[in-house]
Amino acid sequence: MSRARSVLLPLLVLSTSLCVTWTVWDHERQATRNELRTQFEYSVGDAVSRVEQRMATYELMLRGVQSLFATSGAIDRAKFRKYVNALNLDVNFNGVHAVGVVEWVPAARKDAHVAQMREEGVSGYAIQPPGIREDYAPIIQREPYVGVMRSSPGFDAWDNPVRRLALEKSRDSGMATLSGKVSLSADLDSDSGPGFIMYLPVYAPGGTQDDVEQRREHIAGWVYASFRMHDVIASLYGEQPNGLGFAIYDGVEPSEAVLLYRTSNLVNRHTAPLISTHEYLVVNGHDWTLSISAFDGFRSHLGRNAEASIAFAGTGLSLLLTLLTWLMMTGRGRAMRLASKMTQELRESEEKFRAIADCTVNLEIWWGQDGKPRWINPSVEHYTGYTVEECMAMPDFARTLIHPDDIPRVAPEFQKGLQGYRGDDLEFRCVRKDGSHVWLSVSWVPISNARGGFIGFRTSGRDITERKQVEAELRIAAVAFDSQEAMMVTDVESTILRVNSAFTACTGYAAEEVVGRTPRLLKSDLHDAGFYKEMWRTIRRVGGWQGEIWGRRKNGEVYPKWLTISAVTGEGGAVTHYVGTHHDITQRKKSEEKIRELAFYDTLTRLPNRALLLERLRQSMAISHRHKVCGALMFIDLDHFKTLNDTLGHDKGDMLLRQVAWRLSSSVNASDTVARVGGDEFIVVLGNLSFDKAAATAQTEAVGERILAVLGSAYQLNGVQFRSTASIGVTVFDGEQTSTDELFKQADLAMYKSKERGRNAMCFFDPAMQTVVLKRAELEVGLRNAIEENRFVLHYQAQVVDGDHIIGAEALVRWVHPVRGLIPPGEFIPLAEETGLILEIGQTVLACACSQLAEWATRPPMAHLSIAVNVSARQFREPDFVERVLEVIRRTGARADRLKLELTESVLVENVEDIIEKMRSLRGHGVTFSLDDFGIGYSSLSYLKRLPLDQLKIDRSFVRDILDDPNDADIARTIVALARSFDLGVIAEGVENEAQRDFLSTAGCHAYQGFLFCKPLPVEAFERFASHFGTANQAKDRATGPAEGSDERSVDSGTVN
Secondary structure, eight states, X not given: XXXXXXXXXXXXXXXXXXXXXXXXXXXXHHHXXXXXXXXXXXXXXXXXXXXXXXXXXXXXXXXXXXXXXXXXXXXXXXHHHHHHHHHOHHHHSTTEEEEEEEEOEEGGGHHHHHHHHHHTTOTTOOOBSOSOOSEEOBEEEEESOSGGGOOOSOBBGGGSHHHHHHHHHHHHHOSOEEOOSBXXXXXXXXXXXXXXXXXXXXXXXXXOOSSHHHHHHHEEEEEEEEEEHHHHHHHHHOSSOTTEEEEEEESXXXXXXXXXXXXXXXXXXXXXXXXXXXXEXXXXXXXXXXXXXXXXXXXXXXXXXXXXXXXXXXHHHHHHHHHHHHHHHHTHHHHHHXXXXXXXXXXXXXXXXXXXHTTOOSEEXXXXXXXXXXXEOTTHHHHHSOOHHHHHTOSSHHHHHBOTTTHHHHHHHHHHHHTTOOEEEEEEEEEOTTSOEEEEEEXXXXXXXXXXXXXXXXXXXXXXXXXXXXXXXXXXXXHHHTSSSEEEEEETTOOEEEEOHHHHHHHOOOHHHHTTSOGGGGBOSOSOHHHHHHHHHHHHHHSEEEEEEEEEOTTSOEEEEEEEEEEEEOGGGOEEEEEEEEEEOHHHHHHHHHHHHHHHBOTTTOOBOHHHHHHHHHHHHHHHHHHTOOEEEEEEEETTXXXXXXXXXHHHHHHHHHHHHHHHHHHSOTTSEEEEOSSSEEEEEEXXXXXXXXXXXXXXXXXXXXHHHHHHSOEEETTEEEOOOEEEEEEEEOSSOOOHHHHHHHHHHHHHHHHXXXXXXXXXXXXXXXXXXXXXXXXXXXXXXXXXXXXXXXXXXXXXXXXXXXXXXXXXXXXXXXXXXXXXXHHHHHHHHHHTTHHHXXXXXHHHHHHHHHHHHTSTTTTTOEEEEEEOHHHHTSTTHHHHHHHHHHHHTOOGGGEEEEEOGGGGGSOHHHHHHHHHHHHTTTOEEEEEEETSSSOOHHHHHHSOOSEEEEOHHHHHTTTTOHHHHHHHHHHHHHXXXXXXXXXXXXXXXXXXXXXXXXXXXXXXXXXXXXXXXXXXXXXXXXXXXHHHHHHHHHHHOOOTTOOHHHHIIIIIO
């Protein structure tokens, strides 16, 4: 029977183990299948999402190209190439084969279209394939134009049925549309693979596209992007998706004829896929079928793939358990004999242990010679939280309970116990089951058997945690008392019992000087008795007090400190002592004051800055509102302060600002505020003025006059005497609620009005100023719109020699306003100069004038005319001014020697050398220069000598009164004489009657411009005038003969140059 059990039981264990193994293996197999399907469905969704998102990205890129043509209204080949290159297709739009333009060409326009393309530089251009069709849609440009992309344009997409279907759907819907499977026209090698094209229509600007008929009527062409499906998939997944097979078909019926792409692992594959599916995509109105299959490589990505491991491990464990069972069954007899012997020895030991354990409550442990516990008394649970059974089951009882930081100190003593030595009072920390610590004091003695042989040692431990905590608190208290903080201990009667060294360092009093006295010797006398009464009332109520207080050192110095007083209570809650902590906060107070000074005061002048000014202004406005009194805000700006910095240096400028700050502060009441808000800008806030606004205005005016007088007197700047003036803008406020920003705006407007009146003046705010500013803002907005919409035209005023020959014209810009009509330049050019818009306007005028020159050059009656174009100082200072002018001349085909640039004398204020260099460069290409408005600005003989000028222009202000004002007459003669002496031509503008012309002719000026001949005219009217003027004067010449001084050669060499 026993022999049968030793065989049957192992077989039962084997069969049971194998059944468990099969159950686990089958569960893992099902879980792996489910996870495979879940991951596959995620991969399918991810593939669909990637394709849809990528196609949406391509559509956005193509819409950017569409916008390029929609905004310009024309197809500019260079601009298109530059835009496509900027897209950086290889980096930002992987998968795009090319981007191009298709133009809609009805049959009637075919010949004109071919001629136009050839004129634009596309040599040999022709529509392919040849033949006569109703309409054409040739590709006129494809970018990038490199490598295989260099196929000639002209391919007629309309002739291809697949492309034509996509073009028609895109045209009729106005949306991006995909073509079916096509072979790209640019692919020169047969292995390039199938592709498809995305089309987006471009309609003629200005037309509506509300329905299909309107879209067909206004179609101008298409922009397109071509793709190889292989490149698109490669940009999404790389060359080969890991473990997945992709196939994409055009349409909803998969077949080889409509195959767009297929991964290599689907070709000639003999193994069936693990799982596969078809997804139908609708992309830009076109159907695709996406077929995805998963193969063995896909399974390797799954986290669950342990069927084989489970099978092998389960089988092995089953065999091992069977073997162990058999060994246990056959070795049971030996085990029983060994157990009987060990049980007997254990009972003997237990009797000894229990005899000792019954006599003690300490933690008692008996250790064997191997360093493991043989017996632990029940007190271990009280000390450590572990039961005896848990302790005996620990693999390393000692290291589990002893704190890791104490093991290096305890381990050597433990070894002494194992060697038979005794020891006492070893203190260490024990880690309880809940993670808390308990301090033990342990003693140990050796244990011997009946024969006196060493068999182990016994430890006895007691809890000393409370004692250790008291010792730690005493150490902390000692360290705290001798810390960096000044501390004082008094009894309940406030008699000083003890002070630390920090107290002596802080107050200067040694311990023997203060012990036995009261803290009253530290009083600063800056706090009244009520302060101290409230302090002690708080101490008695809450047991302490803390706050800032002024103390006195031994040397009499008063200093700020942070005082903390804590009451110490004894048994029954009665106060026994007081502990005071003194923290010197002198440096903190200084830092706070410094921070406040930096936050609210100007570092240079020590005046309040903008932040503090706003606070005080709000206070003044609140007082004004509450008491119904007036106040005033004065905005002061120093005149020509930049000139001082540029000439004498910034150190002198800073010195001037400090003196101005002192003078301003001395000119107002102490209750008023003077602040610096900018480089040379100051604000004065006057408060508590009269109840009556008129009287308050008079008071403010008196203060302003006093400030102007004070600031206008001479300054001494380290030995340099300097005089400066100021412009003041003032706004008076009363009890009405007005924002601070509004007051600043009003004062600022008034200050600029003072500048306009010649500076060194004071101006009060008038609501009309705000109206002017609003009109100026409205004008600026309109001017910007005019630039965007190209609402500028040129009028031309003739320039005449001796009254009978038109030698040229001055181009004068006019703004065609949609409401106000033609606006003369005097109303908008100053604003354009100030805002910088003059750069765009000037470039437009120059281009238009050069285009007109090029057109006149083709018409013999007008070919000899030159055009004078005004150039602003701001234009001339642009670094690329010369290149821009030459580029306009090159682009328009104008003759450079027919272009005359008119400069004002303001150009010569800054960087004269740069101006001269630019003039010489342009003059080297034939461009001539005229100095406009000569005599009213910065005229200097040195400029006339150095500048490469060709002509001086007498300003109309001298010509107007030339017959009545001897000074104007002398100035005109002087300008003519200067021109002759410098070999320059001279022309007078503003000639309005025969008498003015005769005077100028007598003075030696024979070139004129003015209403005597013609006013500024549109180009058509000017051309008619020029034709009529020339004919009339030729008839007059034949009738009267040449007039005196009309020799054209002498005129050219002496006046016109």
